[in-house]
Amino acid sequence: MSSTVLVGTQWGDEGKGKICDLIARDFDCVVRYQGGNNAGHTIVVGDRSYGLHQVPSGIMYPECVSVIGNGCVVNPKVLLEEIDMFEADGISTANLKVSGNAHIIMPYHMDLDGAYEQLLGDHNIGTTKRGIGPCYQDKMARIGLRMQDMLDEEVFREKLARALDRVNPQLEKIFGLPTYTVESICETYLPMAERLRPYICESSLLLNNLIDEGKSILFEGAQATLLDIDHGTYPYVTSSNCTAGGAVTGSGVGMKNVDRVLGICKAYITRVGMGPMPTELDYTEGPGRELTEGGHEYGVTTGRRRRCGW
Structure with missing residues (x-):
């Protein structure tokens, strides 16, 4: 097949x-x-x-x-x-x-996602602020936690402690955000791990x-x-x-x-978020508005209006 x-x-x-x-x-x-x-x-x-x-x-x-x-x-x-x-x-x-082996999105990933976007100001990427980028960042930095880690509490706590040693200073000293403890995260994630184990x-x-x-x-x-x-x-x-x-x-x-x-592909293009889009239309009137409204062009995840163009 x-x-x-x-x-x-x-x-x-x-x-x-x-x-x-x-x-x-x-x-x-x-x-x-x-x-x-x-x-x-x-x-x-x-x-x-x-x-x-x-x-x-x-x-x-x-x-x-x-x-x-x-x-x-x-x-x-x-x-x-x-x-x-x-x-x-x-x-x-x-x-x-x-x-x-899939990596786990942690609460601090979502915090950092929003903080990075705010730091970039007018040059922000337009992410969904769901923590995806920082999670992949930790994966490449080799401090990420994987789904299988949640299945062994001792392993999860040990790896989480190492990750927090790196993450908490960023949250506190760079962005002035609340930090996390191993206990506070385990309290939420370990019960979910048991449900996901099968x-x-x-x-x-x-x-x-x-x-x-x-x-x-x-x-x-x-x-x-x-x-x-x-x-x-x-x-x-x-x-x-x-x-x-x-x-x-x-x-x-x-x-x-x-x-x-x-x-x-579809007959026109759309994108959510920032970045180049040479054929973008004005969505407030004319063809741009027709595409947006007629095509129900709003993000499933964010609810944001999609940018439309030819």
């Missing part, structure tokens, strides 16, 4: 979630390979509309394995809210899997075993090409690799197992 990478070819909001939901029924597994709850996919089922931020679109099909890959960053609270939302509507999450796994082993069994995989990107950290409109980009290559590193599946890349 073939495996496909689904990517947005513009700045996002091309309808990847809809396409993913449409074709997921033809795949045995859907993998989200990058990003966090800074992106949203809207799926409409009957009279119900679901805004997905962490859970892959394949969740709507109970026979499909839905995987949050190692290239993602996870806010446990948001993930549990989505799980509860689906379970309350009778949609099973039994086949949802979360990579133990979902956490070695995802790269799972995926490669599925491939060996002849199963097909759909790799789902969260953002889009022009927001890629390396290939997008830097520095007005996201903090991960959302182009097709990110599917390999963000899942642990080898390149030989990717058969095709499916790029999604």
Whole structure:
């Protein structure tokens, strides 16, 4: 069976979630390979509309394995809210899997995200302030905490203490923000860890075993090409690799197992946040307003009006 990478070819909001939901029924597994709850996919089922931020679109099909890959960053609270939302509507999450290597978004990441944006002033990136950038920053600085760390309280406390030794001085001395203790974070995160324990796994082993069994995989990107950290409109980009290559590193599946890349675009372009957009239209009147209102161009995650252009 073939495996496909689904990517947005513009700045996002091309309808990847809809396409993913449409074709997921033809795949045995859907993998989200990058990003966090800074992106949203809207799926409409009957009279119900679901805004997905962490859970892959394949969740709507109970026979499909839905995987949050190692290239993602996870806010446990948001993930549990989505799980509860689906379970309350009778949609099973039994086949949802979360990579133990995915990094955890901590409360201080969200604090720092907002503080960095404020510090940049007129040159701010326009992030969602969900803590995604600082979380990836800690990942690269090798002080990040991963989902599997939450499953061992001793390990979690030890790694968290080391992270706070670096983070707290930034919060206090640079930004004048409140600091955190190991105890205050454990009080919130450890109970969530117990709820998430059944979902956490070695995802790269799972995926490669599925491939060996002849199963097909759909790799789902969260953002889009022009927001890629390396290939997008830097520095007005996201903090991960959302182009097709990110599917390999963000899942642990080898390149030989990717058969095709499916790029999604729409007749006009939109973007949320700051940065260059040469064909941007004035949204207060004329075609710009028509695109914004007619296309319901408002961010699923932020509710912000999307910038529209040809």
